Structure formats: C-alpha cells, structure tokens
Amino acid sequence: MAAEAETKALPIRDAEGALLSAFVERVTTAIESGEKDLVLRAVGDLHESDSGDLIEALDPDLRPRLVELMGSAFDFTALTQVDDAIREEILDELEPETVAAGVAELDSDDAVYLLEDLTRDEQTEILDKLPAPERVALERSLLYPEESAGRRMQTEFISVAPFWTVGQTIDHMRETDDLPERFYEIYVVDPAHKLIGTVSLDRLLRTKRPISISELVDKNHRSVHATDDQEEVARFFERYDLIAAPVVDDDGRLVGVMTVDDVVDVIEDEADEDLKALGGVRSAEELSDSVLYTARSRFPWLFANMLTAFLSAFVISRFEGSLEKMVALAVLMPIVASMGGNAGTQTMTVAVRALATQELGRSNAWRIIRREVSVGALNGLAFALIMGSCAAFVFSNPGLFVVMALAVITVLTAAGLGGILIPLGLEKLGVDPAVSSGPFVTTITDVVGFFSFLGIATLYFHLG
Amino acid sequence: MAAEAETKALPIRDAEGALLSAFVERVTTAIESGEKDLVLRAVGDLHESDSGDLIEALDPDLRPRLVELMGSAFDFTALTQVDDAIREEILDELEPETVAAGVAELDSDDAVYLLEDLTRDEQTEILDKLPAPERVALERSLLYPEESAGRRMQTEFISVAPFWTVGQTIDHMRETDDLPERFYEIYVVDPAHKLIGTVSLDRLLRTKRPISISELVDKNHRSVHATDDQEEVARFFERYDLIAAPVVDDDGRLVGVMTVDDVVDVIEDEADEDLKALGGVRSAEELSDSVLYTARSRFPWLFANMLTAFLSAFVISRFEGSLEKMVALAVLMPIVASMGGNAGTQTMTVAVRALATQELGRSNAWRIIRREVSVGALNGLAFALIMGSCAAFVFSNPGLFVVMALAVITVLTAAGLGGILIPLGLEKLGVDPAVSSGPFVTTITDVVGFFSFLGIATLYFHLG
Known part of the structure; x- marks a missing residue:
C-alpha cells in the first residue's frame, strides 16, 4: 500500500506490512558492532511505529543498547508503541538521565x-530532571485517574482571545515556535482561561484576515472532562466523528486536548479487552509474556471453570443409578450440555458486545430478553427434532426421542435466558460482564443440560 | 460529558449517553400529529448521530414518516448511523425522488x-435523478470492490499545483464554494493529476504567503490504493496515526481521500466481527433483527457444534463397556473435556486476535507455538495434581489420581497445540480464523479429552 519514503533505499516491510527479517538482521549486526554511525545508517529515518516494531523484533538484550547507541537520535515516542512488558524492561535498563532527556x-x-x-x-x-514547566504539566496529568481523559490529553494547544482577528491569529501561529506537532483546531478562551469555543483550521483558512475570531467561534463545541473515562471519551468521539476535543477541568478551564489517534488506540484496546475477556484471557496478556507468566495468568479462569465442572459432575453423580442401568445416557449427555454451552455463548457474546457499545440499555433490555428466549426456544425446537431422531435411531430406542427432545428444548431456552440475564445483571452490579459472564453462563447451561437430560430420562424410563 | 449546544432547550441524552425516552415520546407525538412544524420543533437541530439513534428508537412505522415530514430539513447522513436492516426498510418506504434529493x-x-x-x-x-458530476463520481466509487478504500473514500478534496504560492492557495480556498465539509490537508498534483504529496493545514497556516507550495510539500506522504481492503487501510492509519490519507488509482492519480472517522468505524466493525465470530454469531447480526431471522442465522453454528458433539459421543460409545463397569468415569469425563475446551479457547482467542492485528506472523509463529504448548503443559501439570487428588479422594480410589492426572496433562497440552495451530492453519488457507477456529478446536479438545481419559482408565483398570 504505502507509497513510502522515496528517499529510503531499502524496504523495511513486506507486502502484508510485516517487518522484513533482513532489516532486523541488518540492525542487529550494527548494534552488535557497537558503532553509533553504523546503527544510525541501518535504522535510517524511521516512523515511531516502525521503530516500535523493530524494537519488539530485536533480541531483548539489544533493545536498551539500541536506545543508548542512537543517543539523541532515538525518538522515545517509539516506546509508546511496544508491549508494556518490553517498555518496562527497556526503561529499567536505561540511565535515568537518558530517560529524562x-x-x-x-x-x-x-x-x-x-x-x-x-x-x-x-x-x-x-521528573526531577525535567525543566519546571514540563515537570508541572506532567505531574498534573499524572494526578488524574488512570485511563481518564486527563491522562491521555496533550497539554500543548493553541488558545486565543475572542477579540483577536484572523490575521493576528495566523501571525501568532507563524511566530510561535513552541506549537504542538500537529493540530486541527484552535481554542478560544476568556481571561480566566475558561473555554468559549473552537475554531477549525479550515474555517480559519477560509476567512479573511480582518474578521474577528468571535465571529468564527463554534460555541456548539463538544468538550470532555479531564476525569472522564477514556472509554466514554472514545464513544463520544465515535458518535460525533470528532478529530479533536478540548479537555476542561471542573471549573470549565481548558487544560488540554484529546486527539483521535489516542481514541483509535483506546477503541482498539477496549475491543481487545472484551474479546480476550470472553475467551478467558486477561486483557493485559501480551505475546511477549513468558511461559510461566502466561500460565499463571490463565490459571484463575481455568480454576473457575474447574469449579463449575465439579458442579456438573456432582449433578451427574446424583444419577449414577440411572447411568448404570442405561449406559446410552452417558454417551448422549455431553451432547446436550455442549449444545447448551454454545447457544449460551452466542447470546452472551451479543449481549456483552451490545452493552460495551451502549446499544443495549434500559430502553430495549426487555425486548432483547424476550427475543433471546424466543430464539433459544425456536432453535431448541429445531434441534429437538434432529437430535431426538438421531438418538432414537442410533440406540434403536424410541423413548430416547422424547427424552432428548425435551432436554434440548429446555437447555436451549435456559441458554437464551441465562446468556442475556447474566451479562445484564453483572452490568447492573457494576461488574464487567465481558470478564465474568462466561463461567456463570456455562454453569447454568451445564447444570440445566445434565440435570434435565438425566432427570427426564430417569422419570421416563423409571430408572429412579 | 458534552458541554452540548447551549442554544438547545431540552436535553436529549441522559448522563450515560442513552437517548431520553421523554425526547423520543415528544418526537413520536409530533410525527403522529402529522404537522411538519411540530416535528421540526420537536427534533430540533440534531447531530446526525443523535438523529440516527432517534430513528432506531422510534416505532418502525414512524421512521419513514419522520423523513417525509421533515422534507429537506432531514439530513440523510443520519441513515448511515442506523442498523442496516432499519436503513433498508426506510429506503424501501421512501419515494425514489425523496431519496435522490x-x-x-x-x-x-x-x-x-x-x-x-x-x-x-x-x-x-x-442515480439517474442526480446531477451528472455527482452521478459519475458515485458510479465510479461503486465500481470498486466492497469494503475497499474506493468505497469508503470521499471524492471531495482540494488539490493544487506545486508552483502555486501559499497565498494563492489560501485565496483559492476562500473563494471556492464547493469545498469538502471538513478537511485537514490539501494535495499537490501534477498536470496529469498524479499525486506529488500533501500539505497539512497547520503547515500552510504557519507559512508566509509568498512561499511556494513546492517547498512545503511532504513527499513522504502515506497514500492508499483505491482497491486496498478497508481493514488493511485501518491498520495503516492506526500504525502511522493518520488523520487523512490520499487514495490513488493504479496509475497513481489522486481519486479521493480516506478520513479517520471512517477508519474508526472500520476498526469498531472489524473488532465486532472477530468478537462475534468467536462467539458463534454472524457479524451482520444486529439487535434489531427479528426472532426468526436471528434463530436461522445462529442455526448453522449450532449445527456444526452438534456434529462435533456427535463425534465426541461416538468416541464415548467405544468405551461403553468401561463405563458400565465403572460409572465414576461417566461422572468425571465431562470435567476433563470441559477443561480442555476452555484452555483451547484461551489459546485460540489470543491467536485469532494477534492474527487480526498482525502481531502474529511468520516471524514469531514458532515462538508462540512453543509458548502455547508449554503453557498448556504447565497448567496441565498444575490441574493434574488438583483434579487427580479430588477424583481419587471423592471416589476413594487412588488409581483415579493416575488416570485423571495423565488425561488432564494430555488434553491441556493438546488444547495449547490445537488452539494455536488451527487459527494459523486456517489463516494460511485464506479462511477467516475468527469464524472457523471454534468448532475445530472444540472437536480436538473434546475428542482428545474423552479418548485420553476413558482410554487411560480402560488400560489402567483393565476394563477392556
């Protein structure tokens, strides 16, 4: 895709966007030689994302050495692009002076x-090694809660008074050196630094110089609070297709700017978290984690699952007598439980996702509950016919049709009900439904599955 | 959050961002009255996202009536914000003239x-009812493949010749009426309309009028091809923190612009698809779908699962003799299979997600395969001790420790191996691993689980 740097001699990525191993090897050799010039030539003029990927591809020992060898030519922005574990390792290895610089x-x-x-x-x-203005700005951002707009905002922005003209504003921008790297709108504030509104750059460019800023200002601006959670902010950006939004403190004073590139990362991270949570993996798990660390981090979910499996086993053990008299039940019972588990997962997935994107709320919860139960019952009916017929045919026992059919309808209906009620209930209790729904839903479908199948069979065949 | 429109009298959303039912009722009453003025007053000056949510909240019959009553005051952009099924319903109801306008x-x-x-x-x-230039532009976009950059791009953009000055460019923008609604950079093209480079608006604003555009142009621009898939484009935007990117055709001619707001939607959609696919739900499933439609669309996944469950049942049926002699095995076997299923899902989730975000590729596949198998074996060892002890204790049969422990180690190791190899294999075959991995992984963990547990028990206790 990229019609990339025409000035660059050698390509660094293949057609699918993966880093070329030839490039990584070239850099590795250069680092091992220990010569700064060689390293700088091998690395070239990389975008921060490319150097982030390069760092991840390097041998762990070579990563801090690359940073040290490159000296002031190394752009620390690259470290925001690597896995947390790798970043912490590198920062640990480097001198505090290097990091501060x-x-x-x-x-x-x-x-x-x-x-x-x-x-x-x-x-x-x-922080102690930084110039005072930067130190104060960073300390203030760090005071805001984790994952809040205050942590993600940029404190570099352009603010002007409403009585300035377009010409004055443009001249101010031409003369100021300390501007943000990229910006898309400027902010209009009153003398107390309270936000009045925004002016987009295209609006500014299209207006003649003598016009006053107060005539251009968009007072319908959409701002966020510094304490707002980043996920809320992301939904807000998404809903209104924003590129940037001013961040204000409790008194309405402009303290920073959130930009869409940070929001894209948040959206990606939150989707990642939900997906991993549903699969029983901690959201912080990264490909670079060690075997021991990964195994330990996945243990609790498996342990929770083991407890629910023990519960199922307990239900089964109540029917040992029936199973001894009719071993076909042992063969068929996992099918019923498995169908229930899968149908429950379908409903739960839809519910968790709709809760995350705020499509599911108080206004439509009842309609969706009714829909999910009906869908479960309907597919229950369909699979009752299929699976009942198969069971009766394979074991040449017509009674198995009745038992299987009734159990399948029961478990698929219960799966629909549990799959929607559990995420809704957890959300209401303030627990993340993506993380905790799975084990509960499985418990319901397993217990209902085994109990209904073995219970109905015991009654129908008088095995009790 | 939003310091929303100060001019607006009544709020339309609650603190969590959900539409207020009082607002929806007010609009409903106005539409039912059939009076245009009442409707316009009730709806007010809504952002397209707000009117999209309003339309979804309305009774289906009232949706096209709202559009008709509002007439030219209705912004069709709102229809891009509603579920596909709802959009199609509304467009079907409206006159072609209304839609064309x-x-x-x-x-x-x-x-x-x-x-x-x-x-x-x-x-x-x-299309026939549109003015010629617009019709041609739309027809050309529709010729590009579905989900390509050509479909998502805007064909409105500003292009200038490299020999223009900053002053000429700014004057041109001030004098042209037909500019894109919002824009962040302008494009420099040669006489054949081939893309030379980009100039960001802030760069333009900071530069004095007599300077030539050719001095400002960023030839290191990152462009996409009109035929590139939207997911590739999204990764590209994300990697390089882009706000906009020029879209070029096969000859390098500038044909449009992709902007980050479309990319945010793509990222959200793709994450949605992966998450739903892993949960066994079609990506196109929406909350507004009917019971019958939803049940039918979820049927194939459940059917595939039923086939894998039949396979497990077949494996179990091979051990009917063992089960008859020792009914404890029937109680314990679902635990083993369930642990395997969950461990397999953990690995599969990580693999599918890493493949989607291109973090997993040829360069690190072997390392991740080794890691996943080791993680499986390690947790296998841990659960072998726990579950073996429990089984031996509950059934007062020390031999069950050996059988359970060996089976658990086997199935968790197989789960790690299957959980990573199946997504990798499907990706290599060009099949979406998010959609198809689940049933294969479950088949492996179920079959290995039942076979190893019952097989080892049969050998150990001489039940054969």
Whole structure:
C-alpha cells in the first residue's frame, strides 16, 4: 500500500506490512558492532511505529543498547508503541538521565504514557530532571485517574482571545515556535482561561484576515472532562466523528486536548479487552509474556471453570443409578450440555458486545430478553427434532426421542435466558460482564443440560 | 460529558449517553400529529448521530414518516448511523425522488454507503435523478470492490499545483464554494493529476504567503490504493496515526481521500466481527433483527457444534463397556473435556486476535507455538495434581489420581497445540480464523479429552 519514503533505499516491510527479517538482521549486526554511525545508517529515518516494531523484533538484550547507541537520535515516542512488558524492561535498563532527556522531547500525552506505569520513585527521579514547566504539566496529568481523559490529553494547544482577528491569529501561529506537532483546531478562551469555543483550521483558512475570531467561534463545541473515562471519551468521539476535543477541568478551564489517534488506540484496546475477556484471557496478556507468566495468568479462569465442572459432575453423580442401568445416557449427555454451552455463548457474546457499545440499555433490555428466549426456544425446537431422531435411531430406542427432545428444548431456552440475564445483571452490579459472564453462563447451561437430560430420562424410563 | 449546544432547550441524552425516552415520546407525538412544524420543533437541530439513534428508537412505522415530514430539513447522513436492516426498510418506504434529493446533499462516502446495499435497479433509479458530476463520481466509487478504500473514500478534496504560492492557495480556498465539509490537508498534483504529496493545514497556516507550495510539500506522504481492503487501510492509519490519507488509482492519480472517522468505524466493525465470530454469531447480526431471522442465522453454528458433539459421543460409545463397569468415569469425563475446551479457547482467542492485528506472523509463529504448548503443559501439570487428588479422594480410589492426572496433562497440552495451530492453519488457507477456529478446536479438545481419559482408565483398570 504505502507509497513510502522515496528517499529510503531499502524496504523495511513486506507486502502484508510485516517487518522484513533482513532489516532486523541488518540492525542487529550494527548494534552488535557497537558503532553509533553504523546503527544510525541501518535504522535510517524511521516512523515511531516502525521503530516500535523493530524494537519488539530485536533480541531483548539489544533493545536498551539500541536506545543508548542512537543517543539523541532515538525518538522515545517509539516506546509508546511496544508491549508494556518490553517498555518496562527497556526503561529499567536505561540511565535515568537518558530517560529524562528522551521524555523531555515527547508530547505530553506520550510522556505520561511512558511514566504512568513506573513506580512513584522512578517517576520522581525522572521528573526531577525535567525543566519546571514540563515537570508541572506532567505531574498534573499524572494526578488524574488512570485511563481518564486527563491522562491521555496533550497539554500543548493553541488558545486565543475572542477579540483577536484572523490575521493576528495566523501571525501568532507563524511566530510561535513552541506549537504542538500537529493540530486541527484552535481554542478560544476568556481571561480566566475558561473555554468559549473552537475554531477549525479550515474555517480559519477560509476567512479573511480582518474578521474577528468571535465571529468564527463554534460555541456548539463538544468538550470532555479531564476525569472522564477514556472509554466514554472514545464513544463520544465515535458518535460525533470528532478529530479533536478540548479537555476542561471542573471549573470549565481548558487544560488540554484529546486527539483521535489516542481514541483509535483506546477503541482498539477496549475491543481487545472484551474479546480476550470472553475467551478467558486477561486483557493485559501480551505475546511477549513468558511461559510461566502466561500460565499463571490463565490459571484463575481455568480454576473457575474447574469449579463449575465439579458442579456438573456432582449433578451427574446424583444419577449414577440411572447411568448404570442405561449406559446410552452417558454417551448422549455431553451432547446436550455442549449444545447448551454454545447457544449460551452466542447470546452472551451479543449481549456483552451490545452493552460495551451502549446499544443495549434500559430502553430495549426487555425486548432483547424476550427475543433471546424466543430464539433459544425456536432453535431448541429445531434441534429437538434432529437430535431426538438421531438418538432414537442410533440406540434403536424410541423413548430416547422424547427424552432428548425435551432436554434440548429446555437447555436451549435456559441458554437464551441465562446468556442475556447474566451479562445484564453483572452490568447492573457494576461488574464487567465481558470478564465474568462466561463461567456463570456455562454453569447454568451445564447444570440445566445434565440435570434435565438425566432427570427426564430417569422419570421416563423409571430408572429412579 | 458534552458541554452540548447551549442554544438547545431540552436535553436529549441522559448522563450515560442513552437517548431520553421523554425526547423520543415528544418526537413520536409530533410525527403522529402529522404537522411538519411540530416535528421540526420537536427534533430540533440534531447531530446526525443523535438523529440516527432517534430513528432506531422510534416505532418502525414512524421512521419513514419522520423523513417525509421533515422534507429537506432531514439530513440523510443520519441513515448511515442506523442498523442496516432499519436503513433498508426506510429506503424501501421512501419515494425514489425523496431519496435522490437526500443523497445529492451527502458527502460522496456517505452516499456510497447508503447506495451500496441497494439492488442494482434501485441504485440506477436513484442515480439517474442526480446531477451528472455527482452521478459519475458515485458510479465510479461503486465500481470498486466492497469494503475497499474506493468505497469508503470521499471524492471531495482540494488539490493544487506545486508552483502555486501559499497565498494563492489560501485565496483559492476562500473563494471556492464547493469545498469538502471538513478537511485537514490539501494535495499537490501534477498536470496529469498524479499525486506529488500533501500539505497539512497547520503547515500552510504557519507559512508566509509568498512561499511556494513546492517547498512545503511532504513527499513522504502515506497514500492508499483505491482497491486496498478497508481493514488493511485501518491498520495503516492506526500504525502511522493518520488523520487523512490520499487514495490513488493504479496509475497513481489522486481519486479521493480516506478520513479517520471512517477508519474508526472500520476498526469498531472489524473488532465486532472477530468478537462475534468467536462467539458463534454472524457479524451482520444486529439487535434489531427479528426472532426468526436471528434463530436461522445462529442455526448453522449450532449445527456444526452438534456434529462435533456427535463425534465426541461416538468416541464415548467405544468405551461403553468401561463405563458400565465403572460409572465414576461417566461422572468425571465431562470435567476433563470441559477443561480442555476452555484452555483451547484461551489459546485460540489470543491467536485469532494477534492474527487480526498482525502481531502474529511468520516471524514469531514458532515462538508462540512453543509458548502455547508449554503453557498448556504447565497448567496441565498444575490441574493434574488438583483434579487427580479430588477424583481419587471423592471416589476413594487412588488409581483415579493416575488416570485423571495423565488425561488432564494430555488434553491441556493438546488444547495449547490445537488452539494455536488451527487459527494459523486456517489463516494460511485464506479462511477467516475468527469464524472457523471454534468448532475445530472444540472437536480436538473434546475428542482428545474423552479418548485420553476413558482410554487411560480402560488400560489402567483393565476394563477392556
């Protein structure tokens, strides 16, 4: 895709966007030689995302050495693009002076991103080495709650008074050196620095110089609060197709700007979290984690599942007598439970996702509950016919049709009900439904599945 | 959050961002009165996302009536914000003239979004009523493959020649009426309309009027091809934190612009698809779908699962003799299979997600395969001890420790191996691993689970 840098001699990515191993090897050799010039030539003029991927592809020992060898040529923004574990490893290895010098060059949002995972002591050690204005701005951002707009915002922005003209504003921008790297709108504030409104750059460009800013200002601006959660902010950006939004404090004073690139990362992260949570994996799990760490982090979910499986086993054990008299039941019972588990997962997936995107709420909850139960009952009916016929045919026992059919209808209806009620209930209790719904839904479908099948069989065939 | 429109009298959303039912009722009453003025007053000056949500909240019969009553005051962009099924219903109800008039007002990307789901005849009927330049642009966009950059791009953009000055460019923008609604960069093209590079608006604003555009142009621009898949484009935007990117055809001619707001929707949609696919739900399933439609669309996944469950049942039936002699095995076997299923899902979730985000590729596949198998074996060992002890204790049979422990290690290791190899294999075959991995992984863990547990028990206790 990319009609990339025409000035660059060698390609660094293949057609699918993966980093070329030839490029990684070239850099590895250069680092091992220990010569700064060789490294700089091998690395070239990389975008931060490319150097982030390069760092991840390097041998762990070589990563801090790359940063040290590159010196001031290394853009610390690259470290915001690598896995958390890798970033912490590198920052641990580097001298605090090196880190401070790198952080000083960063936009404030990137600097906060690097600092926030460090311990209080490590943060202080680095912050103390920064110039006062930057230190104060970073300290203030770090005071906001984790994952809030205050942590993700940039504190570099352009604000002007409403009585300025377009010409004055443009001249101001031409003469100021300390501008944000990229920006899309400017902000109009009153003398107390309270936000009045925004002016987009295209609006500014299209207006003649003598016009006053107060005539251009969009007072219908959409702003966020510094304490708003990043996920709320992301939904807000998405809903109104925003590129940037001013961030205000409790008094309505402009304290920063959130931009869409941060929001894209948040959306990606939140989708990632929900998906992993539903699959029983911690959201922080990364491909670079070690075997031991990964095994330990996945243990609790498996342990919870083991407890629900023990519960199912207990239900089954109540029917040992029936199973001894009719071993066909042992063969068929896992099918019933498995169908229930899958139907429950379907409903739960839809519910968890709709809750996350705020499509499911109080206004339509009842309609969706009714729909899910009806869908479960309807597919229950369909599979009752199919699976009942198969069971009766294979074991040449017509009674198995009745038992299987009734059990399948019961479990698929219960799956629909449990699959929607459990996420809704957990959300109401303030528990993340993506993380916790799975084991509960499985428990319901397994217990209902085994109990209904074995119970109905015991009654029907008088096995009790 | 939103310091929303200060001019608006009544709030339309609650604190969590959900539409207020009082607002929906007010609009409903106004539509039922059939008076245009009442409707316009009730609806007010809504953002397209708000009117999209309003339309979804209305009774289906009232939706087309709202559009008709509002007349030219209705912004068709709102229809890009509602579920597909609802959009198609509304477009079906409206007169082609009404739709054509609405489409004519849209940005080209929104117009294509509305038109692409209609039949060829319906498209032609509407396109024929549009002015020639717009019709041609839309027809050209519709020729690009579905879900390509060509479908998602805006064909409105500003292009200038490299020999223009900053002053000329700004004057041109001030004098042209037909500019895109919002834009963030302008494009520099040669006489054949081939893309030379981009100039960001902030760069333009910061530069003095007599400077030539050729001095500002960023030739390192990152462009996409009109035939590129939207998911590739989204990864590209995400990797390089882009706000907009020029879209070029096979000859390098500038044909449109992709903007980040479309990319945010793509990222959200793709995450949605992966999540739903893993949960066994079609990506197109929406909350507004009917019971019958939903039940039918979920049937195939349940059917596939039934086949794998039959396979497990077949494996169990091979051990009927063992089960008759020792009914404890029937009680314990579902636990083993269930642990395997859950461990397999964990690995599969990580693999599917990493493949989607291109974090998993040829360069690290072997390392991840080794890691997943090791994680499976390690947790297998841990659960072997726990579950073996429990089984031996509950049934007062020390031999069950050995049988359970060996089976658990086997199935968790197999789950790690299957959970990673199946998504990798499907990806290699060009099949979407998110959609198809589940049933295969479950088959492996179920079959290995039942076979290893019952097989080892048969050998150990001489039940054969």
